[in-house]
Amino acid sequence: MSRAFVKESDVDRAIEELPDRPISPHPNIVTPEGLALIEATLVRLHEQHASAVAAGDRAASSKVMRDLRYFSARRATAHVMTPPNNPNEVQFGSTVTIERSDGRRQTYRIVGEDEADPANGKLSYVSPVARALMGKQIDEVVRAGTSDAQIVEIK
Numbered sequence: 001m002s003r004a005f006v007k008e009s010d011v012d013r014a015i016e017e018l019p020d021r022p023i024s025p026h027p028n029i030v031t032p033e034g035l036a037l038i039e040a041t042l043v044r045l046h047e048q049h050a051s052a053v054a055a056g057d058r059a060a061s062s063k064v065m066r067d068l069r070y071f072s073a074r075r076a077t078a079h080v081m082t083p084p085n086n087p088n089e090v091q092f093g094s095t096v097t098i099e100r101s102d103g104r105r106q107t108y109r110i111v112g113e114d115e116a117d118p119a120n121g122k123l124s125y126v127s128p129v130a131r132a133l134m135g136k137q138i139d140e141v142v143r144a145g146t147s148d149a150q151i152v153e154i155k
Helices: 008-016 032-055 058-077 128-133
Strands: 095-100 105-111 122-124 141-144 147-154
Touching: 032 058, 095 141, 105 128, 105 147, 122 128, 128 141
Parallel strands: 105 122
Antiparallel strands: 095 105, 095 147, 141 147
């Protein structure tokens, strides 16, 4: 079928009906920094939406609105949990250093899902490695990925 026979409203409707981003079934626990990240993202998205509307860019507006719905829902359900002051065991917000059998040391901070950034040492509390670490103490051995590792420091 030629584009000439496609109603403009059908194209507009397709742009406007982007599916919502999936929301995790896990509790939305965040660090204070994670909450600030969500709030900064909302400010940025509102600015982007205003720019898209001013430019008449319906596709960009639709995409930004989808992200606004997602982060608004995440902000509404966020439960801020402050990091432990002097932890004896790994908890949400802890910074943990592990040592692998090959001598490599890796440091991770256990954070909320939206603030997770594994490449920068921030693991979601629902990730397999974070779940293996939770509740453990210094000198305990955990399964971290495909190998075992010993917890050498908890902050």
